[in-house]
Amino acid sequence: MFRTALRNVLAHKARLLMTVLAVMLGVAFVSGTLVFTNTLSGALENSSAKGFDQVDVAVQPKAQKARADEVAKRPELTDALLKRAASVDGAASATGVVTGFTALADKDGELIGEGFDSQGGNYWGAQDPRYPLTSGTAPKGADEIALDAETAKRAGYRVGDTVRLSVDGPVLTPKVTGIFTTNDGNVAAGGSLTLFDTATAQKLFGKTGTYDEIDVKAAAGVSQTALKSALDKALPTDKVETTTRDQLAADQAEVISASMSGLKQGLLVFAGIALFVGTFIIANTFTMLVAQRTKELALLRAVGASRRQVTRSVLIEAFVVGLVAGVSGLVAGIGIGAGLRALLGMTGAILPDGPLVVSSGTIASALAVGVVITMLAAWLPGRRAAKIPPVAAMSSVHAQATTRSLVVRNTLGSLVSAAGAGTVLAATTMQGTEARTAMGIGAVLLIIGVFILTPLLSRPLIAAAGPLMRGFGISGKLARQNSVRNPRRTAATASALMIGLTLITGMTVIAGSLQKAIEKMASDSIRADYVVSMANGNALSLDVERKLKETPGVEATSPLRNAPSRIDGDTEYLTGVTGAVIGDLVGPKVEEGRFEVGGTNVVVDKSTAGLHDWKPGSVFTVHYEDGKDQKLTVSGIYEGNDFLRGILLDTATLAPHQSDATDMQVMVKTAGGTSAAVKDGLEKALGDNPGIKVQSKKDISNEIAQFFTLLLNLLYGLLAMAVIVAVLGVVNTLAMSVFERSQEIGMLRAIGLDRRGIKRMVRLESLVISLFGGVLGIGLGIFFGWAAGELMKSGLRTYELVLPWDRIALFLALAGVVGMLAALWPARRAARLNMLGAIKSE
Structure with missing residues (x-):
């Protein structure tokens, strides 16, 4: 029977080709989806990855707990802490790390790394081991920077070129003094990294005299654990915490995995769809294939083959076809995955760079689909054909699907469809994760039910x-x-x-x-003509609003200025606005009271008011970040949304309690309304800044x-x-x-x-x-x-x-x-x- 099965495979070459093609398509669909999703997922993971070659123990600020009337403050990593860390027994060196957003423009004035993080940092000393220089020298002073080699190559920059960049608003024009290499995953995925000397980075990122992290390198023969113990004894553990390199890598992997889980689940859905569709084609093909060979199989029964042998011969044929198609489908799928990424790039989709990922799971899935699914698809029609009496099969008297089987199928399909539709409708009355789960289950049941029907x-x-x-x-x-x-x-x-x-x-x-x-x-x-913000959503310098106010044609401006506070023991973010004009720039639906901001009068969104049981006229005490208190009165309650929410109060009331104020957005109303000329004038007033967006509602x-x-x-x-x-x-x-x-x-x-x-x-x-x-x-x-x-x-x-x-x-x-x-x-x-x-x- 084994030889018979192989001869049957080779005897009908046209039929074999059609069958292999059908199975190969199903396999290619699955493997192509997996290659593409793994490649995209891997590139995004790489963009979040950070190398730890030059750190054995990292010193970071420790999260603080605040009293009910205080705003928690982040401990600062000062030069004194840096010196103490460097002098600990077992420490070879200590590096202060400063990071922040840096919008770098290419030679056409466009932001480099659009869609990804454009990062900045500090170059430590004359030779920073984190960033080996390939040409030029380390940056010194406010007018010098170093660029990563990938960004320099993409933008066409060389040592000696002058570039345009921005950190929080004002445009800077430093000179490139060095090009360096880095293992920063963000750069590998299409982002950019700009380095300043430490003092300049601290000043630009608002961290004068302080660091985001202190990286300590162990001396020869000193373990990470021993160095961590020494640092814990020397540093104030109530303000800082230490983490070994191994733990940093594990924490990073966990964070990346968590951040990618949603994307991976979504992409795996498409792999499941691929498997679903591929299975249909394979099963349909083998059903027809076995139906065409009914007489041939009946003849085998007539000369002495048992039902089990006939079914086994079909499965052997399916195994051979599945194996050949699985391998060829895998190769085709790799090409599909690569082509799909290129195709999406041509449509304007911004995707991170990264190598094509063909994982062992993809190979196993391709072969499993090719072999296992093919054999499963062939088993039922093969078994059905083996059960037909030989004489009836050779006389073509065998019956098609019986009335009873169709009634069973239609009944089952109706029940599954009704269950699916009912679950979907029930999900529309639910909320949160429960609703999404019910919706997904209902959708799958309904699709399966419709397929059966x-x-x-x-x-x-x-x-x-x-x-x-x-x-x-x-x-x-x-x-x-x-x-x-x-x-x-x-x-x-x-x-x-x-x-x-x-x-x-x-x-x-x-x-x-x-x-x-x-x-x-x-x-x-939004009633304002334009909203001005940073390209990455970071805070704006106060200089931005000042420049906009001085621009001809601008009638009114108001910032949206966030500030932490404590109210009733909970952390609440206040939003500072220009009370006199905010009503002309925004137009949320007022639920109760009046939309009046000024002095101690504030307006609150409906959700926040509900949490604190506030009504128009309610008085509450706010504890500012500088430790001072003030009583504020709710003048109105409005319906919040993704553009405007929270507690709005006048910037004149908020400003005295802020030591380092920044704006999240600035809203602008102009005499000429919205037009290309007006927008161009605003952008020019801000120095054609690559890091700032000037946007109308459209x-x-x-x-x-x-x-x-x-x-x-x-x-x-x-x-x-x-x-x-x-x-x-x-x-x-x-x-x-x-x-x-x-x-x-x-x-x-x-x-x-x-x-x-x-x-x-x-x-x-x-x-x-x-x-x-x-x-x-x-x-x-x-x-x-x-x-x-x-x-x-x-x-x-x-x-x-x-x-x-x-x-x-x-x-x-x-x-x-x-x-x-x-x-x-x-x-x-x-x-x-x-x-x-x-x-x-x-």
Whole structure:
């Protein structure tokens, strides 16, 4: 039986090629998704990684607990602490580390490393072992910097060039004195690193005389643990904490893993989808394959083979096919993963750099899908064929699916679909993690239920296309009948396309609705013409608002200035604004009282007021960061949102209690409204700063839209593979269907249907099946998009369902194109069949 199985594999080369192709496509889909997701995940992990070659023990500020009437202050790592750490027994050296945001412009004035952290730091002494110089010298003074080699190469900078950069607002124009190498993962992933001398870095980052961290290197023969013990004895452990290099690396790995878990889970969903779609194609192919060989298998039974031997021969064939297809699919998948990353880059998606990652898990998954899934897919049809009596099989009297089996399938499908739809609807009334979990479970159940019901649904939906098909004459009528002749095959063929379009449509509906909600929120909340902020969300220098006030055409400005405080024993952040004009610059919905800010009068968002049980007229005591207290009165309560929330008070009231004030944003109203000329004037007033964004309400919405566009491009790229697999799955199904119906096609030719009619029949059959899958997918996608939107309404008041009919029509047209393309080769093959040879075929 083993030799028979191998001969069967090799005897039908065309059939073997079609089967291997189907399995290879499923494997390539899975492995391509895994390669792409692992590559993206690895690059993002690398961007967060930091090397610890030059540190054995790190000294960091210790988190402090504050009294109910105090604001917790971060202990400072001073020069005195640095000297004490360096003089500890067992310490070879100690390095003070200072870091902060540094926006570096390229030669065209654009921010380098857009989409990633643009970092700055300090170069320690004349030779910093952390950053080996490849050319030039260490920076000295405020007018000199050193650049990492990757950034210098990308921007075309060399030693001696003058660059433009910004830390918190004002534009600086230092000279590049050195180029260095670094193992900083942020640089490897497309970011930039700019180094100043220590004194300059401390001044620019607002840390004069202090450090963010002190890295201590152990002397020869001294262990990390021994050095840590010595430091713990010498330093005030109530203010600082020490961590060994090994623990730093472990903590970093844990933080990166936690930060990447959401992304990995999301990307693994697509790998699961890949497996799901690939399994459909493989199972469908083997079902047809075994059906074609029913007589052959029956003959083996007739000459003495047992049912178990027949089933085993099918499984051996599946193993050989799965192994060959698994290896070739893995290779193809690696190419797909690499191509997908390049394709997304061409669409404008900003992705981190990094090597292509082909993990052992990807290889194991590819081979598992190729071998295990193929054997599982072949087992059921092989077992079913082995159970058919030999005489009945050779006489072609064996039955298709029984009425009872169809009733069982339809009942099961109805129950699973109802459970899925019910769970999704119930999830829309829940909140938090519970709601998302229920939504995910319900979606999976509903998709599986619809898949089980697809044979039942195919008849009425395809019958609805009957009037259109009549316009194509006898070819259209035959195509409609062929597409419902074997509902299970039609279902399996259409399901791959259905799943892809369900996800594409659902995500498009959600993204469009969110974008509309954010645009409405911006227009309702912001009356200012422009909002000025740092490119990375960091704080702005107070010089920014001063320069904007002095700009011709500016009528009013107000900062949004954050400050920590303690209220009723809890930490609350205050937002300082210019009380006299804030009402002209923002327009939140006032729930109670009046929107009045000035003196000791403040306005509070509804959520914060609810936590403290405040009403208009309520008086509360605030404990500022300088230790002083003040009584404030609530004049009004407004509805907060992502643009404006918290306690708003006048900057004149807040400023005396701040030692180092900075603004998060500055809102600007101009006499000329919004225009390209006005925006250009504001940017020029700020020195065309690469680190500062000047945005209108439309710009803010567009920026958020770019985020959604990136996500959609990522999803479209991943799901494009599902569509490609669906296309080739339809090709495979039609080709095997043509092979099965060779005799029938020969008879049609003999009674007068010409080659053009045969081609039209096969093409229309493919078109109908593809549109059937498209209609199901789009319908499910709209339902899931609506359900997900119901979850978001509680946290986004302006959310409303938006159905992008233009894109939905495009998706349906895409399904039709898929069907037409998939039919090209099978239709040509059917039309070229020899009439007499086809009639004589069995």
